[in-house]
Each structure stands twice: as C-alpha cells, then as structure tokens.
Amino acid sequence: MTPLPLVAVAGSPNAGKSALFNALTGARQKVANYPGVTVERKSGRLMLADGRPVELVDLPGAYSLDPASPDEAVTRDVLLGRQKGERQPDALLIVLDASNLDNHLRFALQLIELGLPTIVALNMVDLARRDGLELDSNELEKALGVPVIETVAVRRRGIPELQAALDDMISAPRCGVHKHAPSELLQLQRRAREIATAAVIRETPVRRWTHRLDGVLLHPVVGPMILAAIMFVMFQAVFAWSQVPVDWISAGVSWLSGAATNALPPGLLRSLIVDGAVAGVGAVITFLPQILILFFFILLLEGTGYMVRAAFLMDKLMHGAGLSGRAFIPLLSSFACAVPGIMATRTIDDPKDRLTTILVAPLMTCSARLPVYTLIIAAFIPNRAVGPVGLQGLVMFGLYVAGITGALLAALVLRRGVLKGGGGGFMMELPKYQWPSLKDVAIGLLTRAEIFLKRAGTIILGTTVILWALASVPQAKPGEKQSEISIAGHIANGIDTVVRPIGFNHDISLALLPAMAAREVAVSAIATVYSIDAPDDSAGAASLTDRLHHRWPLPTALAFLAWFVFAPQCISTIAVTRRETNGWKWPLFMISYLFLLAYLAAGATYWTAVALGL
Amino acid sequence: MNAHFLSESVSLDQLALGTKAHVSSIDWDQLDRAEANRLKHFGFDEGVTVEALHLGPFGRDPIAIRVGRMTVAIRRRHAGAVHVVPVAR
Numbered sequence: 001m002t003p004l005p006l007v008a009v010a011g012s013p014n015a016g017k018s019a020l021f022n023a024l025t026g027a028r029q030k031v032a033n034y035p036g037v038t039v040e041r042k043s044g045r046l047m048l049a050d051g052r053p054v055e056l057v058d059l060p061g062a063y064s065l066d067p068a069s070p071d072e073a074v075t076r077d078v079l080l081g082r083q084k085g086e087r088q089p090d091a092l093l094i095v096l097d098a099s100n101l102d103n104h105l106r107f108a109l110q111l112i113e114l115g116l117p118t119i120v121a122l123n124m125v126d127l128a129r130r131d132g133l134e135l136d137s138n139e140l141e142k143a144l145g146v147p148v149i150e151t152v153a154v155r156r157r158g159i160p161e162l163q164a165a166l167d168d169m170i171s172a173p174r175c176g177v178h179k180h181a182p183s184e185l186l187q188l189q190r191r192a193r194e195i196a197t198a199a200v201i202r203e204t205p206v207r208r209w210t211h212r213l214d215g216v217l218l219h220p221v222v223g224p225m226i227l228a229a230i231m232f233v234m235f236q237a238v239f240a241w242s243q244v245p246v247d248w249i250s251a252g253v254s255w256l257s258g259a260a261t262n263a264l265p266p267g268l269l270r271s272l273i274v275d276g277a278v279a280g281v282g283a284v285i286t287f288l289p290q291i292l293i294l295f296f297f298i299l300l301l302e303g304t305g306y307m308v309r310a311a312f313l314m315d316k317l318m319h320g321a322g323l324s325g326r327a328f329i330p331l332l333s334s335f336a337c338a339v340p341g342i343m344a345t346r347t348i349d350d351p352k353d354r355l356t357t358i359l360v361a362p363l364m365t366c367s368a369r370l371p372v373y374t375l376i377i378a379a380f381i382p383n384r385a386v387g388p389v390g391l392q393g394l395v396m397f398g399l400y401v402a403g404i405t406g407a408l409l410a411a412l413v414l415r416r417g418v419l420k421g422g423g424g425g426f427m428m429e430l431p432k433y434q435w436p437s438l439k440d441v442a443i444g445l446l447t448r449a450e451i452f453l454k455r456a457g458t459i460i461l462g463t464t465v466i467l468w469a470l471a472s473v474p475q476a477k478p479g480e481k482q483s484e485i486s487i488a489g490h491i492a493n494g495i496d497t498v499v500r501p502i503g504f505n506h507d508i509s510l511a512l513l514p515a516m517a518a519r520e521v522a523v524s525a526i527a528t529v530y531s532i533d534a535p536d537d538s539a540g541a542a543s544l545t546d547r548l549h550h551r552w553p554l555p556t557a558l559a560f561l562a563w564f565v566f567a568p569q570c571i572s573t574i575a576v577t578r579r580e581t582n583g584w585k586w587p588l589f590m591i592s593y594l595f596l597l598a599y600l601a602a603g604a605t606y607w608t609a610v611a612l613g614l
Numbered sequence: 615m616n617a618h619f620l621s622e623s624v625s626l627d628q629l630a631l632g633t634k635a636h637v638s639s640i641d642w643d644q645l646d647r648a649e650a651n652r653l654k655h656f657g658f659d660e661g662v663t664v665e666a667l668h669l670g671p672f673g674r675d676p677i678a679i680r681v682g683r684m685t686v687a688i689r690r691r692h693a694g695a696v697h698v699v700p701v702a703r
Contacts, residue, residue, distance in 0.1 A: 063655030068648040100683050103657050185654045193682075211667075214685070218678060220671040312687045316672035319689075325676075426676055427652045427692065430685040 004045075004055040005170050006087060008078060010111055011095030012104045013061035014305075014431035016123045018042075019440050020095050020153035021058040024162070027443050031451065035085040038582045039074040040346065048167045057089070063103075065110050066185055068427075069349040079114060091117040091169055093162075098135055098150075099128035099432070101199065105192035106185070108144065113183065117169045118146045121162055126152045127432060132204035140199045154437040210305075210432045217306070223313050230306075231332060234297045238290050238336045239367070245289040253282035271472055272465070280464020281457070283518045284572055287337055290367060292449060294333050294340045299444045301329065303436025307347070308428050315426050321408040322415030324348060324426050327357040331407070334364035338573045339452060342580055350425040356414050358580060359590050362573050363407035363566065365400045371520040372564050373399055379548040380557040395561075402565045406597065418589075452576070459575040464517050471514070488513055502599060503559040503606030505552065512569075519569045555609035562605040566598035624700070627677060627693035629666045635698035637662050644695040653696070656686045664698060 009024075011017040022029075025044025034041050042058040059078055060071035067073040074083060081088030094111050096104040112118055122137055141148040147165050151158030183191075217223055257278045264270035301307040307329060315325025323331075326348040334341030341361045348354040373396060381392045470488040483489055492509040499509060507526055515522035527544050548557070568574065568591050577587040623638045637660055642650050658664075658681060667685060668678035675690045 064651070066651050066654075068651040068655065102682050103655075103684050106655075106657075185651070186659055189654065189657060189659055210685070214668060214678070218668040220669065224671050308687070312668075312676060312678065313671055315687075315689070316670050316675045319675075425649075427649065427656070427688045428686065429656070430678060430687055 003087065004053050005090045006055050006057060007046075007091045007093055007166065007170070008057050008059050008089035009093045009095060010059045010075065010079065010107075011061060011123075012063050012097070012100075012107050014100075014429055015061070015095045015097045015104060016153045017061060017095045018058060019437065020093075020121055020123060020151060020162075021056065022440050022443050023153050023156050023159050025056055027446060029443070029447065031447050033579075033582060034074055034083060036582065037070060037074060038346075038580055039071050041086070046163070046166070048163070048170065050167075052170075054166065054170060056093075057086070062107060064107050064185060064188075070351055071349070079111070089116065091166075092119070093166070094118060094120045095123050095153075096120060097127075098122050098125045099131050099133055101135070101140075102193045102196035105196055106188045109188050109192055109195075110183070112144060112146060117172065119162070119165050119169055120144060120146055120148045121151045121153075121158070122148050123151045123153055124434075125150045126155070126157075127434065130206075131208050132206040134201040134203070135199050136201050137199075140195070143195045143198060154434070154440065208432075213433055214309070214430070217309050218312060223309075227310055227313055230301075230310075234294075235336070237297065238293050241293055242289040246286055249282075249286050249288070253278060253285070257282070268472065268475075272468060275472075276465050276468030277461060280467070280517050281461055283521055284457075284460050287339075287368070287518075287572075288449070288452070291337050291340050291452060292445060294336050295445055295448045296441065298329065298333060298340065298344050299441045299448075300436065302347070303434075303441060305431045305433045308430055311426075311428065312430065319426070321411045323357060323411055324350065324353045326426070326428075327353065330357055331361060331364055334361040334366060337366050337368070338362045338364065338570070339576050340448070342573065342576050343448060343451070345580065352415075352419045352421065353425060355581065355586065356411050356419050358577055359414060359586070359593075360407040360410045362568050362570070362590070362594060363403050363410060365403040365565070366519075366570075368519040368570065369399075369564055371523050373561065375523050375545065375548070376557050376561050379545040380552070380554055399561060399565055402562070402601075406566060406601075410593070410597070451579070452572075455575050455579050460517065460571050463571045467514055467517060483510055499599075499602075502563075502603035503553075503556045503610070504563075504602070505556060507551065508556075508560055515569045517571055519564065522564075522569070554614045555606045558609050558614070559602040559606035563598045563602040566594055566601050568594040568598075622699075623697045625694045626664065626666070626679065626696040626698050627690045629664075629698055629700065631666050631669065633700050634663055634665045635700045637664060637696060638699045639697045641695040641697075645692065649692060653688075653692070656688075657681045657684060658696060663701075664696075 009017055009021050021042070021044065024046050029042055029044040032041050033039065039060055044056050046054045046056050048054060057078070059075045062072040062075040064072075065076045065079065067076055077083035078086050078089065092111055092114070094108050096108060108120060120140075122135070122140065125135070128135060137148045137150050147169075149158055149162045149165055151162060217226060257274045260273050260278060261270065264273065301310065310329055311325035313325070314328040318325050318327050327345070330341045330344040330348075333344055338361045341364070342358050345354050345357045345361075348357060377392050377395055381395050384391050386394055467488070470491065471482070471486050473487055474485060476482040476485045489510070491513060492506070495509040495512055496506055499512075511522045511525040514525040526548070574587050574591065577590055578584060581587065629635055637658060639660060640653070640658060645653065662681060665680040666677055667680055670676045676687045677690060677693050678685055678687050679693070
C-alpha cells in the first residue's frame with residue numbers, strides 16, 4: 001500500500017494555523033509525541049472531492065527555519081525530511097496572518113525556497129480589514145509564485161476554495177525538490193517587507209481594538225486586578241460547576257459497583273472488579289469534570305490571546321523564582337489538579353523552564369488533598385477563633401502557603417542545581433485579541449480529555465489492580481485481619497519502620513499505599529481500617545473524626561498534614577509527567593525529591609510539636 | 615513628514631512609553647543564538663520603527679514593544695541590546 005500524500009501545515013505562531021487545521025480535518029485528529037522529544041504531532045485526514053484521502057500534519061508554529069525552541073527544531077527537521085518518525089511532506093500549506101504579512105512572509109519565503117508544491121492560505125483577512133488593511137492577494141500570488149487563497153479559518157470561510165486548490169496541487173505531477181542555498185534571516189526579512197508593502201491596496205489608520213484593550217488589561221494597576229478577577233471566576237467555576245457532574249459520576253460508579261456485586265458470586269473475581277477496577281478508576285474519573293472545566297478555561301484564555309498577557313503581568317514575579325511568566329497559568333491550574341497544569345506547560349518554550357514548572361506543579365495544593373486536610377483539621381484543630389479568624393481556617397491557609405513556598409524554593413534550588421542554565425527566555429508575541437470558535441475549543445477539549453483518559457486511565461487501572469492484589473492476597477482466615485495478613489499489610493509493616501521516626505502510626509502506614517491511586521483515597525482507607533476493627537459500628541464521617549481524635553496524638557496528625565503537602569501521592573500526576581517528559585527519568589526524580597521533602601517536613605513537624613509538648 | 619532624528623541613541627529599555635524610535639544598531643553578541651534568532655523573528659533590524667507600549671507591573675519588566683505590525687514582549691535585559699534613536703515630532 002502506498003502511503004497517503006502528506007501535506008504539512010506550516011506557519012508562524014498566531015497565524016490561526018490550528019483553526020485552519022481543524023476546519024480542514026474536523027474533530028478526528030491523532031495526537032502523539034514525536035519520538036524522543038515532547039513536541040506534539042497532530043495529524044488528521046482530509047477527503048478530496050473525488051474521495052481520495054490526504055494526510056495533513058499540523059507542524060508546530062515557527063518563525064523561521066532557524067530554530068529558537070525545540071518546537072521550531074522539529075518543524076525544521078520535518079520540512080527538511082530529517083525528523084525521526086516522519087516522512088518528508090509531499091506538499092506544503094503555508095498559513096499567514098494577513099494583518100502581519102511583513103513578519104510572516106519571512107518564514108513563507110524560506111518555505112517556498114524548499115521547492116515543494118505549495119499553497120498559501122492568507123488567513124484572518126477579516127481581522128486585517130478590521131484594522132483598516134486592504135490586501136491584494138493576486139499581487140501576493142505573483143510575488144510569491146504560488147497560489148494564494150484568502151481564508152477566515154475560525155469562521156470556516158475560504159475552506160472550499162482551499163480544498164479545491166489542494167486537490168489541484170496534489171493531482172498535478174510532482175516536480176523534484178530544488179535545493180536552494182538558504183537565504184539569511186535579515187535578508188529574507190527585508191524581502192518580506194517589500195512584498196508585504198507591495199500587496200497593500202490601502203491602509204486606513206484606525207485605533208486598533210487590541211491596542212485599546214491592552215491599555216486596560218496590561219495597565220500596571222488595573223491589569224493585575226483583572227487577572228485576579230479572571231482567576232477567581234475560573235476557580236469558582238472549577239469547584240461550583242463540577243459539583244453536579246461529579247455527583248452523577250459518583251452515583252454511576254456506585255451503581256456499577258452495586259450491579260457488579262449483585263451479578264457476581266462472592267470471591268476474588270468480584271472483589272477484583274468491585275474493590276479494584278471500579279473503585280480505583282471511579283476515584284480518578286470523579287476528577288474528570290474539574291479537569292475538563294479547567295481545560296476549557298485554559299483553552300479559552302489561550303484562544304483569545306489573554307494567556308500571553310497573564311504571562312506578561314506575572315513574568316517578573318515568576319522570574320524571581322527562576323521560572324518564566326508562562327509558568328503562571330499552569331501552576332495556578334495545579335491548585336485544582338496538577339494533571340491539566342502539567343499538560344498546559346507545553347506553552348513554555350524553554351525546555352528547562354518547562355521541566356522546572358512540571359517538577360514543582362504537584363506542590364500546589366490540589367483539590368484531592370482537601371478531603372484529607374478537612375478530615376484531619378476537623379479532628380484535631382480546635383474550632384476556636386484566633387483574633388478575627390478561625391484557627392481551623394488558619395491551619396488550612398497555612399497548608400496552602402506551605403505548598404506555594406515549597407514550590408518556589410524547589411524551583412530556585414532546581415534552577416541552581418540539576419536544571420541550571422538557559423531560561424533567560426521570555427520573548428513572546430502578544431497576538432491580537434480574538435474570539436475563538438466554540439468548535440475549536442471543543443476539539444481542544446476532546447483531545448485533552450482523550451489524552452488524560454488514555455494515559456492516566458491505563459496506568460491507573462494497572463496500579464489499582466496491583467494495589468488490590470496486594471491488599472487481597474493471601475486471603476485472611478477467620479479470626480485474622482485482612483489488612484494485616486495481606487501482602488499490603490506486610491508492606492505496611494515495612495513502611496512502618498521507615499515512617500515510625502516521623503511519628504506515623506500503623507493506621508497511616510496502611511493508608512499510604514492505597515493513597516497512591518489518589519490522595520483522597522487515604523481517607524476511605526483509614527475509614528476501612530476502623531470499620532474492619534469495629535465492624536458493628538457504622539463508619540460515618542463524624543465517628544471517624546472522633547476515632548481519629550482518640551487514637552492519634554496531635555503531633556502525629558500534624559505530621560500527617562505536613563506529609564500530604566509534599567508527598568507525590570497521585571498516580572495520574574506521575575503518569576502525565578511521564579508523558580510530558582518522555583520517559584521515566586524525570587517522574588522518578590520528581591517522586592524521589594517530593595517523598596524526601598515530605599519525609600523531612602513531616603519529621604520536622606512531628607518533633608517540633610513533641611518538643612512544644614502539644 | 616518632517617521628522618528629524620535626535621543625535622544621541624539610547625538602549626531600548628530606556629525608551630519612554632509611547633515614543634517612536636528607529637533601531638540604530640543591535641549588539642547581537644550580547645545575546646545567545648536562540649535569543650538573537652528570536653529577536654530577528656520578531657522583525658528587529660536596523661532602521662525598523664519601534665515603540666515601547668507597556669511595562670510589566672512589577673519592576674517595570676518585561677516591556678511590550680511594537681515592531682512593525684507586531685507587539686512583542688521581551689525582558690529588560692534583552693531590550694538593552696537594542697539601540698534606538700527616538701523620533702521627534
């Protein structure tokens with residue numbers, strides 16, 4: 001079978017390349033990494049009028065063939081036929097921002113020099129017109145020597161014409177690739193400027209929308225306030241809107257586990273399905289609504305062009321910790337869940353900046369820690385006022401601050417140590433504001449959800465089954481406790497000797513292993529231990545609080561809280577880190593340094609509390 | 615247009631907000647290869663008109679600059695490598 005003709009979609013960042021790609025291929029896209037790098041390869045299929053399929057690959061946005069980031073290096077290598085895992089494209093579709101021709105034509109000229117069959121999409125002509133710019137695409141076609149089609153990708157305008165042009169290009173007999181001596185960047189830029197100027201029919205000076213909006217959104221006082229307001233709305237939405245679907249999912253999961261319990265005879269198989277697969281995967285799927293809402297906001301912020309402005313506002317503060325302004329939104333998102341936060345680090349150009357951001361993201365207090373914090377605080381921290389504020393709230397606030405401080409310090413240390421060098425990098429284009437199409441946001445959301453479910457889902461299912469097996473084998477005989485006799489029980493005894501010095505008791509040792517699936521599982525694991533110990537008593541939340549209060553000394557409880565500020569107790573995060581760093585090296589590093597931090601923090605807390613006589 | 619050049623050049627990080635200027639020279643040696651490439655990508659070149667538009671709220675860093683039809687943000691340190699001559703009206 002001969003492979004499908006491969007058309008590469010190339011263009012500078014902010015040319016509307018992804019929207020055009022979506023308009024041509026629809027929702028069915030394949031997203032993977034290029035081998036050996038964490039640069040996304042997005043491909044889709046386009047049917048020509050006569051039904052012949054063509055493969056389209058959306059290359060990472062690049063300003064030229066002289067790369068300034070790993071993404072741009074991949075784009076260059078694909079175009080020159082040097083990229084592992086990709087054949088050389090048969091043809092090119094170049095996307096240009098009509099209102100930024102003098103800049104975007106530089107890359108186009110470089111691409112046309114490659115000698116592949118080429119079409120140019122003159123995109124966002126509507127925005128150019130809004131800015132008072134009238135262009136002559138025939139003039140441009142003459143100057144470039146390749147077909148030029150006017151498009152507005154977000155409104156799906158010019159797409160049929162573009163498809164027809166692609167059809168002509170692919171049907172035409174293919175000429176060989178010419179090897180030109182590549183021109184120098186600044187020379188190309190000057191030629192680009194000449195061609196762009198010649199293509200302008202008229203230009204009426206208007207006060208541009210973007211400029212006006214930036215006057216407000218980048219204002220030194222108002223700007224940060226608006227950013228804070230937007231972030232506040234985002235978090236409200238993540239927690240408030242997710243409530244209903246989370247309840248549905250919980251109901252669905254318990255229905256499923258009930259149905260499985262009734263359908264299967266008691267025994268190992270039933271236990272595997274109910275306690276292993278359904279319970280474990282259910283615990284993680286419950287977070288899907290929050291993750292999707294967060295992605296929705298991230299995509300919206302990116303699509304409108306506000307994301308870069310947020311980075312601009314926060315850059316100086318982030319720079320102080322050795323990070324870039326680009327890290328702000330990913331880290332903030334990690335307060336809801338580190339998974340979308342880590343996936344959003346793809347917008348950070350500099351590899352070391354990006355890796356540092358990924359490594360500290362799990363320190364942001366995510367929502368899965370809340371059930372653990374709430375339980376322990378309710379059980380141990382007296383509900384009294386300290387001045388105008390409640391002590392319980394103060395402790396909760398302290399835990400958030402501890403996470404943030406930990407993240408900033410960790411970033412500083414990482415940037416001086418293993419991730420030294422690089423990262424002067426905050427050089428970004430501030431694109432024009434525009435309203436993204438709902439369809440583009442939906443496609444982005446679908447892709448992210450699929451990645452999460454596939455990557456995290458498979459690893460989570462595997463881990464929960466292993467955890468289940470450890471907890472169920474061997475089976476307890478009458479008079480023995482399952483939690484003690486199982487392999488997990490023996491592992492817990494091992495954990496016991498390690499965590500005894502930081503004040504942890506056997507209950508905690510038993511809970512730490514299952515909590516790897518997701519942090520809040522620690523709560524149900526502790527509840528399970530007690531319900532096994534006292535089966536007649538119903539294990540309500542209130543009684544759990546009471547029991548904890550009687551069985552754990554206060555220093556132990558505080559140490560347990562400190563542990564959860566730092567411990568990387570979440571398989572999904574580890575799975576996503578593996579995907580985003582393309583290997584096990586960095587996830588393992590992350591697990592090690594976070595467990596070390598957790599151990600030290602819990603130990604310090606315990607012994608300080610003991611010394612204070614708490 | 616009877617704009618005339620002021621004689622002395624300043625570095626781009628010293629350019630007052632809202633003032634247009636022409637790029638007189640760029641110290642490419644002050645930048646590493648990727649940084650230099652990125653500045654070229656943004657269209658920085660001798661003779662190009664630039665304008666400082668916004669400053670970051672903390673420490674007046676980074677700086678948003680209009681270059682041609684594009685607005686870009688760079689840090690003060692990089693702007694220091696670009697020398698400009700303000701255009702007086």
